[in-house]
Amino acid sequence: MRRLLTTAALFALAASLCLPVTAEEPPHPTFSPLAPGSVVQSQVVYLAGQAMHSQWRGVISKRAVGKSSGTTFYQWYLSIYQIDDTTYRLRYQSPRDGGPLSKVEKASVGDMWYPLQSAEIVDSAMLMQPAVEQLIVSSHETGADCGSATVTVLRTNSAGKVVPAVTIQNNCDLKVRVSRGTGGVSDALILNGPYYNSTAPNCCPTKAKAVATLRYRNGTWIEQPKYFTLYPNAFPH
Numbered sequence: 657m658r659r660l661l662t663t664a665a666l667f668a669l670a671a672s673l674c675l676p677v678t679a680e681e682p683p684h685p686t687f688s689p690l691a692p693g694s695v696v697q698s699q700v701v702y703l704a705g706q707a708m709h710s711q712w713r714g715v716i717s718k719r720a721v722g723k724s725s726g727t728t729f730y731q732w733y734l735s736i737y738q739i740d741d742t743t744y745r746l747r748y749q750s751p752r753d754g755g756p757l758s759k760v761e762k763a764s765v766g767d768m769w770y771p772l773q774s775a776e777i778v779d780s781a782m783l784m785q786p787a788v789e790q791l792i793v794s795s796h797e798t799g800a801d802c803g804s805a806t807v808t809v810l811r812t813n814s815a816g817k818v819v820p821a822v823t824i825q826n827n828c829d830l831k832v833r834v835s836r837g838t839g840g841v842s843d844a845l846i847l848n849g850p851y852y853n854s855t856a857p858n859c860c861p862t863k864a865k866a867v868a869t870l871r872y873r874n875g876t877w878i879e880q881p882k883y884f885t886l887y888p889n890a891f892p893h
Contacts (some may be wrong), residue, residue: 681711682742689746691735693719701780702789703736703812711739712747714777714791714810721760724767731760732773734793736810736818748810748818754891756795756808756823771797781834781843783809783821784872790821792845794832802858805830805849806892822877823887824870827852828861830884835869845870851883 681700697716704710715737718730734757737744750757760769775795783790791810797803807830811821824830830849837843847868850861866883877888887893 681739685739685742685744687713687715687737687744687746691715691717692733693717693731697777699777699780699791701791702787703738703791703810703818704788704816706787706789712791713737713739713744714780714793716775716777716793718773722762722767722769729760729769730773732757732775732795734775734795736791738816747816753818755820756793756806756891758797770799771803772799773797778807778832779834781845782837783843783845784811785842786840792832792834794830796829802828804828807832807845807847808891809845820887820889820891821872822870822889823891824879824884825887825892826850826884827858842872847879847884849884 695715695717699714701712701714702710703712713736715735716732717735718732720728721731722729734750734755735746736748738747751759757773757775758771760771760773762769773795775793778792778794780789780791782788793808793810795808796805805826805828807824809821810818813819824847826849828850830847833846835844835846847870849866851863851866853862856862868879868881868883870877870879877886879886
């Protein structure tokens with residue numbers, strides 16, 4: 657009986673050592689500086705690996721820039737913070753540092769502000785290597801037509817700077833979800849939206865419901881099938 661208990665205890669210890677060590681967030685962290693406007697979404701992400709005191713936070717916020725005929729126009733923001741003791745310090749912000757969101761400006765005629773924007777944090781995922789996460793953000797901007805949809809995957813580089821790992825863009829619409837890898841296989845992204853060939857107008861996609869899988873293998877982003885436009889290590893040009 658004693659031998660069985662000892663074996664069980666050793667097995668439990670070995671199993672626990674295989675799990676990633678995640679940090680405990682301070683009970684009342686502060687943000688320096690605060691995200692602009694009102695916070696819509698906030699999520700912990702381990703951009704530099706899952707270890708003690710290594711949390712980052714992605715924050716989506718928006719601030720009203722104008723109002724006309726009952727419609728409120730907003731500037732949306734993506735802010736990424738890194739924990740420092742009990743304070744999250746800002747390391748990256750869009751549109752200030754480029755990225756998926758544009759600066760909203762007043763139109764030259766009338767009380768209108770463009771582009772119309774929306775943004776959300778979709779999830780975090782280990783797409784590129786074990787125990788290191790990337791942040792997946794979805795955004796949409798439009799003017800007079802259906803606009804463009806963007807999925808941005810953000811990581812940190814060797815200097816600790818937040819940079820794009822890959823950006824995916826599509827006319828009108830683009831949805832994304834994470835497919836979790838098992839058995840040591842990295843996570844993948846499942847993309848779906850309308851597919852337009854080089855001559856298709858926005859009104860008439862070549863394929864109304866296209867689905868593609870995006871994986872990172874041997875230093876390269878691989879999309880199968882190739883429906884949507886990729887910008888490896890860059891924001892859209």
